[in-house]
Amino acid sequence: MKKTIAIITGGYSGESVISYKTAATIEKNIDTEKWISYTIDISPAGWFYTTPAGEKTTVDKNDFSITIDGKKINFDAVLVGMHGTPGEDGKLQGYFDCLNIPYTSCDAASSALTFNKRYTVAVAAFAGMHVAKSLHLFKNIAISATDILKELKLPVFVKPNNGGSSIGMSKVNDGADLQHALDKAFKEDEQVLVEEFIKGREFTIGVFKTKGQIISLPITEILTKKDFFDYEAKYNGASEEVTPAVIDESIAEKVRQAAKKAYAVFNCKGIVRIDFIYNEAASNPYMLEINTVPGQTDASIVPQQVRALGWTLKDFYSALIEECFYK
Ligand SMILES: Nc1ncnc2c1ncn2[C@@H]1O[C@H](COP(=O)(O)OP(=O)(O)O)[C@@H](O)[C@H]1O
Ligand SMILES: [Mg+2]
Incomplete structure (x- = not known):
């Protein structure tokens, strides 16, 4: 019997835009001879599956199931097509662990x-x-740009510690620009990483x-x-x-x-x-x-690399799903 897979996408961060593109690539390359897949959108507006007719069905969070035409659908595994929180930082992984549903990504702790x-x-x-020499800064513990420059050599990268997609990041060549870069990164995150170039x-x-x-x-x-x-x-x-x-x-x-x-x-x-x-x-x-959860839009690096290996994306996603069940 074919296994039923949930492709989860969306997310609660600015990276959701990319998540939808990643999920579109995955959906297009699911081997329908092997798997039945449903794409579930997890966003601040709710957790939904949209039927081909355009009807929205809310996910039952008690067991991560959906009900279509009175028929309840449970998932054998989850394929993670979501960048940023809560699909890439372990939160959903912990939830799926609680429900005993296997998933394709790293576990909660590693994520x-x-x-x-x-x-x-x-x-x-x-x-x-x-790895580069770095300093880990917290919003509520003040440290001056001068003190940072005593520890690290210029140029430095200033990054939101939990961010992605290079948002809020700066390369600082001149010490006079460091404070501005710190302020910019702290707008995105409570923690900032300053790293030598x-x-x-x-x-x-x-x-x-x-x-x-x-x-x-x-x-x-x-x-x-x-x-x-x-x-x-x-x-x-x-x-x-x-x-x-x-x-x-x-x-x-x-x-x-x-x-x-x-x-x-x-x-x-x-x-x-x-x-x-x-x-x-x-x-x-x-x-x-x-x-x-690396980008997997059509043009993204991972799909490029899979093709360069000589694999089809179809075989690649089947291998990822099969691995969930591998003991
Ligand atoms: N320490 C560093 N030295 C040189 N280049 C860096 C360093 N840190 C970041 N970069 C540059 O910035 C980019 C984004 O940084 P990265 O840590 O990968 O964050 P993101 O999550 O935004 O991809 C890298 O792809 C690289 O070009
Ligand atoms: Mg990167």
Whole structure:
């Protein structure tokens, strides 16, 4: 019998716009010979399934079921197509754990940990990975720009600690601009990460697990016309993504090994995408962050990498769903 899958999308943050595009790619590439899928929109307006006729059905949160034409539908698994809270930070993962419904993403603890950029680099460093030197700031504990500059060398990146999509982020080259960058980041988040700039080429790499085995996708190099991979570079085309990256095999291997190590250390599940800067002087990749629900719009990096591996997206999503049931 075909299993019934809920594709969850939307979310409560500004990233919901991207979530809908990700879910559209997933929906289009679900193998309907293997799975029956329903897309569930989880937004501040409510949790809904919309029938092809345009009728909205509210999800019963007691068991995450929907009822269509008097027939109750329960889900065998959840495919996560939601960026930002509550689908990428562990909140829904905890809810599905309570209901005993398997899902395609990292578990609640790994999702929550990796959603926090500072805790991510702290754990990575503990595992011996290279990360940038940084300071973790909290809104209610004042620290002056002068004190920050005593600890960290310019240029620095100032980022909302729990953000995504480069929103509220700045690169600061001149100490006089630091306070403004801090104010901007604190508008987005109660916690801010100030991180030393790592010089080098930027790579990002998808990693997933199938039949219990960790597999890395072909690497993408990010070439941006902007100062860094900011929101405009990401979504308005001011960057070029080269998949597979044109790099020496020795560099590629270091990036792949670091990515697979991170996947194992953070006990990841499903498809994640890990950002690195390869620093020539250190001959090592520096890990910036782990995206546990990476963008999967048609043009996004993960779909590019899946195609570069020679897989169809259909087989890829089937593999992700099958992995939920893999013991
Ligand atoms: N420490 C750093 N050194 C060099 N570049 C960085 C650093 N931190 C961030 N960047 C640049 O900023 C971009 C966004 O940062 P990232 O930490 O990946 O946050 P986001 O969640 O917004 O993608 C990166 O893709 C990279 O171009
Ligand atoms: Mg990133």
